[in-house]
Amino acid sequence: MARNIIDLDDIASVELEARSRYTHRALVCSSTGCLSAGAATVRSTLEAELEQADRGQDVQVVPTGCPGLCSRGPLVRVESRGPTTTHYEQVDEDAARAIVRDHLIGGQPATEARITPEDLPFYVKQHRVVLAYAGTIDPERLEDYVAAGGYRALSKALSTLSPENVIEEIAAAGLRGRGGAGYPAARKWKLLHDAPGDEKYVVANGDEGDPGAFMDRTIMDSDPHRVLEGLALAAYATGASLGYLYVRAEYPLAIERLERAIRAAKRAKLLGRNVLGSKFSFDVEVRVGAGAFVCGEETALMASIEGRRGNPELRPPYPTERGLWGQPTMINNVETLANVPAIIDQGAAAFAAVGTEASPGTKVFALAGSLTNTGLIEVPMGIPLRDIVFEMGGGIPKGLAFKAAQTGGPSGGCIPERFLDTPVDYEHLRELGSMMGSGGLVVMDETVRMPEVARFYMEFCRDESCGKCAPCRVGTVKMHAFLDRICRGVGRQRDLQHLESLCRTVRETSLCGLGQSAPNPVFSTLEHFRDEYVELLVEDEVFQGPEALAAASPGGAR
Template sequence: MDREEFEEIAQRSRDEAAAFAVHVNICTSSGCVASGCEHVKKQAEAEVQSRGLQHTCRINGVGCQGLCGSGPIVSVQPDNVLYHKVKPDDVADILDHVGQASVPHLELRQDSPFFERQQRVVLANAGKIDPEEIETAMAAGAYGALLKVTTEMMPPEVCKVITDSGLRGRGGAGYPTGLKWGTVAKATNSTKFVVCNGDEGDPGAFMDRSIMESDPHRVLEGMAIAGYAVGASEGFVYVRAEYALAIKRLKRAIHQAEKRGLLGKNIFGSTFSFSIELRLGAGAFVCGEETALMASIEGRRGNPRPRPPFPSESGLWGHPTLINNVETFANVAPIITNGSAWFANIGTETSKGTKVFALSGKVNRVGLIEVPMGISLREIVMEIGGGIPNGNQFKAVQTGGPSGGCIPADYLDTPVDYESLRKLGSIMGSGGMVVMDDTSSMVSVAHYFMAFNMDESCGKCIPCRVGTIQMVELLKRFTAQRATHDDLVLLEELCDMVSQTSLCGLGQSAPNPVISTLRYFRDEYLRCIAPVTESA
């Protein structure tokens, strides 16, 4: 495929879409599938047929439009009306109101902070394109950045743009992406690999899943650009097998991209070739750790190994390997298209761009949000999330999943960036954000996450294998209100020992939920200590 052909396909798809006066976009991501969007879509298609509107009104299956808590979400264009909690019976009503006033009881007002405070970079096309049709993605600009790098830029220039943009890893640790790319690019080996980490497993996190379901081509394009920049011709997308819909769409996307020549040999007539293979995880959280993930791709038991050597030096089968998170790759194409200065303009001094969060828990509006870095936790929870339901009080927000911590009400005005969250004893993490109100017991929260870490420990190193179960057993004494002061001392010693001596990131960060709740809610632990009874 060359530039003319590429632009022709995109234009044809745009023309086809423009031929329809009305577009009904129905969300077909997992959240809305669970609330029955497929029935709505079927009903809508039947209704359009029976009314003879098939040449003027198009029913599109699209990706996530946010607000997963009140699905299925349907939007009508060009009216720019958004409906929520749509049932198949509502379809006739919606079609009746096209071009007129909206259906009042279904309408979701878009002038609320949930929509106004968001800034969509990664999710720019989510909810607009059909993730199962590559032409609609191309019409929205997909693979344009790949065309640009393969025809106009040299690999070091690509690395430089990414470095200048200030993009940092979205998997949680926030390692500078440009630095990682540069390291792999400088390795002199002839075989290198690009790996996309889609083994999202934090409880309450569904950012990467939504990206892969809503706009899989953006992830593939980011990987191909990375391959070009670092000199790799093979890539792997590692996705947990539980993400059936994401897998289905990625498979389809890879197939369609290969058919169109956007992946494979001599992309856009250049000397650059890049193929992508899909690998499925078998349900181990630890396989999100990069060395374990690579062992799993190689077909071995998903155990982590000590670093160094880091993957950029010795990764898959000993070759230099670039490994980034789904969201990191999804940021690449817009940076190439709009330039590093545009991206660096969003966010704070050290944390650039936007971040996708999965907002859940005791909050009025549950869903997927994308906000600029530096926004305060208060804005996210109180404005975008719409505050706490049932008149309860905000207590804490948990970020970073089982490796993160709880941030109490006193710090609600903290800006969301890598450094500020770390200072508070939590981490940015991959983007899970669970809100808790005054009915939540923080000891139970710590117990829940510790039990999660215990279940997910691989068992290779002793501090994590035995330390996590010891901490869970101690926390059980607290939740049963029969702990002693000695238990608290031992719990704190274990927190220190497990975090300092464990082999991989899972074990090193496993005590964080306990450490952070002890830091801010120590009184709750103390209240769980049984009074000493004087025995005769």
């Protein structure tokens, strides 16, 4: 077995030696956000300028995953021998030329380009586990991941740990599902491990669909091998022989990079038959969704993988009893799996040292909305919401006041200002009528009207309802109609009453989580911002009794 480790070490040392020949490395973010801001042009400009100056052999230009500060992209980071690192932001073609001229050739930071301060709270308050290599490695090269310490956990597990040991380690770490509900990962793994049968499946759920959320996308397109390694470890621990990566079609870059990663891992014997020379065999396939939010629900997801219509099914039986093609199956969120290599490699204690007792570890959040800095952050569980919004997010631009933070997407709720000091973890957010969700965090300023926020999320749920069960199929249409009437200023008191009673019915009677949680944005905005609804109402028509009619008639009462 020792051979395995040497193999990985070989790859790493060759890679590191190659790197040491360069005086500078220019890391250009090539994740979806920066690419859409023009990172590809920045990268080609850097390469062309270096070529022209004939310094290509001294400087390496590396496309990387996402460092996180999406609102200031394209981001370029220059690593020099020494070692020093300089972060450049909002790099355009001119700035790229200046970086080459002054920094990569001249050796001094380019003053013409914008440099991100080193002590920016956005970066220093983060604790990166899942995103440890995002922004520092080339996601399209296996060698980069291995050189950074990748696949060490898989090698360690295969050579020294039994499947039961792996599950124990995950249990000791207290890892909880990052898809939103926070179910203990080890318990699910144990269920699949104990399920009878030889044919078992593990699935990585990358069907992130909440408006404003891009955590899983970034994990997949910035560090695809980490997801693969996590999935392989899950398969080893549970006895599965085939894994699926279910990714929505809207994430073409993630799909491309995951497929590339699978091919590279197979070539390196990190996937396929007899992984790293062990008895463990494991294969992975990518399955692309067709753009339905409901396919993030695990039974609908399995139907979609099987090639059927993505409708949720009744549970029980749970997937660990009867899943894909009737066989035991386990579905984990991409971020959950991406935590696994770190736990196995560095140990459960190191993982659990961060975060809170009930929610150990970190959580990736997609910061969006009315904030100075938007992008992707990974923070310890239990960090106060205020720190995220005002320190890391840099507060609300234009001097506007904070109004609410929305977490959990269309299944979550809004958190008003007075709860800003709440620690962010599963239990506290649920107490506030919101939820952790997969990690979308949308900040709203004082100009936002909360009934309109509720209407927006209800419109989303209405459009994404699969139509299988009546309360969700028709209920979301009707809840949206009531909200729309209220927002347009023509709603009456009774509309609000019917809205609330309908919300209860949809929550209590819908078939799957999408329907059951669809009323959450209404409940939470009503709880914290009821005044805003009431202000928009017009008075009910009062029934005119015969006396009143008679009194109002020209002849007076008779």
